Amino acid sequence: MGDDVNLKAIATRTPGFAGADLANLVNEAALLAARNQRLTVAQEDFAEAIERVVAGLEKKSRVLNETEKKIVAYHEVGHAMVGFAMPGSGRVEKISIIPRGMAALGYTLQLPTEDRFLMNEDELRGEITTLLGGRSAEEVVFGSITTGASNDLQRATDLAERMVTTYGMSKVLGPLAYQQGQPANFLGGAPNPRRMVSEDTAKAIDGEVKEIVERAHDRALGILKHNRDLLETIATKLLETEVIEGEELYALLGQVNSNPAIGVSEAA
Numbered sequence: 001m002g003d004d005v006n007l008k009a010i011a012t013r014t015p016g017f018a019g020a021d022l023a024n025l026v027n028e029a030a031l032l033a034a035r036n037q038r039l040t041v042a043q044e045d046f047a048e049a050i051e052r053v054v055a056g057l058e059k060k061s062r063v064l065n066e067t068e069k070k071i072v073a074y075h076e077v078g079h080a081m082v083g084f085a086m087p088g089s090g091r092v093e094k095i096s097i098i099p100r101g102m103a104a105l106g107y108t109l110q111l112p113t114e115d116r117f118l119m120n121e122d123e124l125r126g127e128i129t130t131l132l133g134g135r136s137a138e139e140v141v142f143g144s145i146t147t148g149a150s151n152d153l154q155r156a157t158d159l160a161e162r163m164v165t166t167y168g169m170s171k172v173l174g175p176l177a178y179q180q181g182q183p184a185n186f187l188g189g190a191p192n193p194r195r196m197v198s199e200d201t202a203k204a205i206d207g208e209v210k211e212i213v214e215r216a217h218d219r220a221l222g223i224l225k226h227n228r229d230l231l232e233t234i235a236t237k238l239l240e241t242e243v244i245e246g247e248e249l250y251a252l253l254g255q256v257n258s259n260p261a262i263g264v265s266e267a268a
Helices: 007-012 019-035 043-055 066-085 121-131 133-142 147-165 199-226 228-241 246-253
Strands: 091-096 107-111 243-245
Touching (some): 007 043, 019 043, 066 091, 066 107, 066 133, 066 199, 066 246, 091 246, 121 133, 121 147, 121 199, 133 199, 133 228, 199 228, 243 246
Antiparallel strands (some): 091 107
16 A cells, blocks of 8 residues: 555545445455556545445446536536535535446535434435435526436435434424334235325325425525526536546535525525
């Protein structure tokens, strides 16, 4: 291992990694160093190895047309800007429009600034808002959305449902748990993620999940509309360079107006 390797930086970028994950990471970094004909592993090898483990291999053979590339750029910048504005969220370290893995056409790397084991309601709502930042950017810039937002929407909806049914963060239903993970019934039906509830309670759950997601969506839209010029600036830069990270990215995102009142009026 090279003398310039920063173990603290590696630890910060690998939250939740088990011992086997870290072993795979070191092996991957060593292979990258060997391919580059270096005798020691450098920080850049670890950085690339982490992204390979988290997001998959770069797929430069997956060539997007110019319209798709533009949409992906605005989508990822939307995630980054909204993520920066959310309270208690991790630091946005990198945005890229180089495809990786099986499906990712671009990605935003956001990492915690400290080890966290608990999240409060405001932070969970912030995470949902960040997940919807990409879709919201597509709406603000293009007036429509693409299929690229589907995974974000699913994750946002799942998290909102856990807030209501598992974490007891419900203003309507109160501190009750409605999710028990029941096994499939004897007729072979699919497992029901909710406990047996009345039709009225099921409707109340759906209504509150919908309210949480819609409020987060409105908040993301408000932030991006209020920072429209900066959205254009960062997206244009990303289209030119394909990757923005480190101090350059921090300086750009530092210009985001993250006034917590933004988007509240639309969501009320």
